[in-house]
Amino acid sequence: xxxxxxAQAGDREAFEALVERHAAETYRLAAAIVxxxxxxxxxxxxxxxxxxxxxRLRNPDAFxxxxxxxxxxxxxxxxxxxxxxxxxxxxxVAAEVPDTRAxxxxxxxxxxxLEPAFKRLSPEQRAVLALxxxxxxxxxxxADVLDVRVGTVKSRLNAGLAVLRxxxxxxxxxxxxxxxx
Amino acid sequence: MNDDVILEYLRSRAQTxxxxxxVPSVLSAVTDTPQRRASWFAPVLPAAVGLAAATxxxxxxVMLARGPDVGPTPVAxxxxxxxxWNPRGPVATIHVREPYVQREGLPITVLDNPAADALFExxxxxxxxEDRYTVTFPAEWYTxxxxxxxxxxxxxxxxxxxxxxxxxxxxxxxxxxGSIDMAFGYTSLTKVYFSEDVTIDxxxxxxxxxxxxxxxxxxxxxxxxxxxxxDETKGPTFIAGTDTDSxxxxxLARAVLDRMMATLRFSR
Numbered sequence: 001x002x003x004x005x006x007a008q009a010g011d012r013e014a015f016e017a018l019v020e021r022h023a024a025e026t027y028r029l030a031a032a033i034v035x036x037x038x039x040x041x042x043x044x045x046x047x048x049x050x051x052x053x054x055x056r057l058r059n060p061d062a063f064x065x066x067x068x069x070x071x072x073x074x075x076x077x078x079x080x081x082x083x084x085x086x087x088x089x090x091x092x093v094a095a096e097v098p099d100t101r102a103x104x105x106x107x108x109x110x111x112x113x114l115e116p117a118f119k120r121l122s123p124e125q126r127a128v129l130a131l132x133x134x135x136x137x138x139x140x141x142x143a144d145v146l147d148v149r150v151g152t153v154k155s156r157l158n159a160g161l162a163v164l165r166x167x168x169x170x171x172x173x174x175x176x177x178x179x180x181x
Numbered sequence: 182m183n184d185d186v187i188l189e190y191l192r193s194r195a196q197t198x199x200x201x202x203x204v205p206s207v208l209s210a211v212t213d214t215p216q217r218r219a220s221w222f223a224p225v226l227p228a229a230v231g232l233a234a235a236t237x238x239x240x241x242x243v244m245l246a247r248g249p250d251v252g253p254t255p256v257a258x259x260x261x262x263x264x265x266w267n268p269r270g271p272v273a274t275i276h277v278r279e280p281y282v283q284r285e286g287l288p289i290t291v292l293d294n295p296a297a298d299a300l301f302e303x304x305x306x307x308x309x310x311e312d313r314y315t316v317t318f319p320a321e322w323y324t325x326x327x328x329x330x331x332x333x334x335x336x337x338x339x340x341x342x343x344x345x346x347x348x349x350x351x352x353x354x355x356x357x358x359g360s361i362d363m364a365f366g367y368t369s370l371t372k373v374y375f376s377e378d379v380t381i382d383x384x385x386x387x388x389x390x391x392x393x394x395x396x397x398x399x400x401x402x403x404x405x406x407x408x409x410x411x412d413e414t415k416g417p418t419f420i421a422g423t424d425t426d427s428x429x430x431x432x433l434a435r436a437v438l439d440r441m442m443a444t445l446r447f448s449r
Contacts, residue, residue, distance in 0.1 A: 012208075019207050036197050043199065047207045048214060053418035055216050073340055073353060077372055077429070103416075110186045111193075133188055134195035164187045 004060035007051075015051055018063070025048065025135075026071050032130035033075040033123075042078050068145045072131075076123040080165040110168060117167030125160035128153050257297070279435075287443040291378050294436030301440050307334035312360040314388055314419065317439060317444040335359050339439070354436050357430040358421035365407050365418045374402070382446050383410045386390045386419070390441075406442050 006014035026046055031039035057066055085156050118126065124146075131142040132153070143153045281290035282371060284298070291297075300319035307324045308315045318337050325336045339419035340353040376389040386408030392401050405422035421438060428434035 012211060015211060016208055019204055019211075022400075023204050023207065027203060028195040028197060031197050032191075032195040039197070040200055040203055043203060044207050044210065048210050050214055052214060077340060107313045111190055112251045114187065118194075129191055130194065133191035150415050161184075161187065164190075165183060167188060167282050167439070 004054075004057075004063045008060065010055075015054070018050075019047055022064070022067055026067060029071050029135055030075055030131060032134035033072065033126045034078050039158045042074050043077075045073070046074045049074065065145055066180065068131075069147065072127045072146065074112060075127065078127070079123045099139060113167050114164055119165050121160050121163055123155050126161075128156040129160045132157060193294060206216075257438045276377065281439075284443075285442075287440070288445050289381070289439070291439035292432075292436040294433060296433055297440055298434035299436060304444075306444075309334035309359070312358075312419070313448045314358075314360075315446050315448070316358065317443050318441055321380065322437075332359070345438075355434045356421065356441070357427075358419070358441075360410065360417045360419045363416040364409065364412075365412055365416075365420060379406065379442070380409055381406070381442055382445065384410060384419075388442075390435075402431065404431075406438070410447065419445075 003014045003017050007018055025045065026045045027039055028097055030042040030046065034042055046067070050067050053070075057063065118129075121129070125147060127141055131137045132139060137145065139150055139153050139157075140160070143150045225445045233360060256440045272323060280293045283290050300321060301317075303320040304317040305320045305322075305324075307315045307316055309332050310337075314334075316334065319339070322337055322339050324334055325331065327333045335358055337356040337358070338353045339355065346443045362383040372392045374392070376387055376391075378387050380386075386406070387408060388406045390402055390404045392399070392403065403424040403425065405420060408419040410417050410419055421433040421442060423431065423438055
């Protein structure tokens with residue numbers, strides 16, 4: 001964690017090392033939440049915010065979790081901004097939902113159905129699905145990153161999954177998928 | 182089967198590599214960006230207060246231009262010689278720029294803002310044991326538990342925290358509240374847009390929109406409630422506020438702050 005402390009003191013080379021180490025994971029987390037189109041900008045925002053606020057991090061050992069939280073927050077802000085823009089333009093997000101009677105046998109077709117359904121999820125639901133299923137964190141780790149209770153993570157997971165299930169199989173109820181780990 | 186499809190889809194969202202220019206672009210931005218080292222109360226108090234914190238009284242004084250039609254940008258005047266400071270701050274209404282309305286059940290008028298009304302249809306309450314007050318805030322928003330030296334119920338924001346390890350004043354804080362053990366006034370350099378008296382839980386204070394740094398940041402706005410709790414010349418003073426730097430939606434933040442202050446209760 002010496003590199004974190006040096007970066008906290010304003011050492012840009014130390015922060016460069018942190019960026020090299022964490023950029024890929026941060027980008028993947030952002031992509032899982034906001035999508036690859038916007039992931040680059042969100043990741044850049046998150047890493048820049050980390051640099052700006054690093055002196056305020058009291059526990060350098062918690063840098064990884066702290067950066068993930070910044071990334072999730074930036075994703076959430078990004079999504080809120082998108083929704084405001086869509087609202088101001090009179091765009092109906094739900095109008096993107098395709099005909100759910102399509103053939104779901106192939107992954108590509110499943111994606112065409114799940115993608116718009118995922119976009120309808122709240123930023124919080126997206127975050128827990130991304131951290132738990134896409135990144136592979138346990139429920140406890142996901143709760144830790146988001147600073148919420150385990151029960152909150154579970155309820156958001158269930159709510160998010162219910163939306164996705166409804167998208168691919170309206171009227172069916174499925175058990176919760178096995179946790180990533 | 183369907184859940185397998187969902188899991189495969191979710192995993193695929195993270196199966197991507199960052200663009201090659203990501204790291205260079207971040208490092209380029211870092212080169213041009215200073216780090217921030219503010220105190221926890223920074224969103225509420227102008228920097229001058231922090232500098233004066235070691236003194237018994239914050240001698241920030243404002244002399245207001247007065248008149249029924251001051252115009253959109255009233256100009257503060259310097260204090261006449263011998264006028265030490267004004268602990269009550271700007272007591273005259275200079276120019277109320279926004280429509281305040283009376284909402285049923287609220288003891289003070291609030292800025293007219295349907296979005297804020299909607300937020301307050303579902304509310305939570307928090308308690309600041311150190312500064313001894315309770316206040317309600319939108320259930321959709323977040324407040325803080327104790328973080329290091331920062332007592333619980335000091336920060337309010339619609340956004341998730343960036344920091345839990347005592348990292349003070351993250352950018353996401355829209356509204357800050359708390360008490361200082363000193364009086365609070367305004368400098369002669371402060372540009373006041375409007376100010377009026379308000380009574381909160383039996384305490385006479387004022388709410389003010391102003392810019393304490395007009396020369397360098399002409400578009401900056403601060404919106405504060407300042408409530409002397411015991412002795413207006415010595416403190417303590419309750420302060421809650423927002424500003425254009427802290428809040429992504431400044432108008433909403435002001436309107437939410439109004440509604441929060443309408444529910445503020447002191448236990449000292």
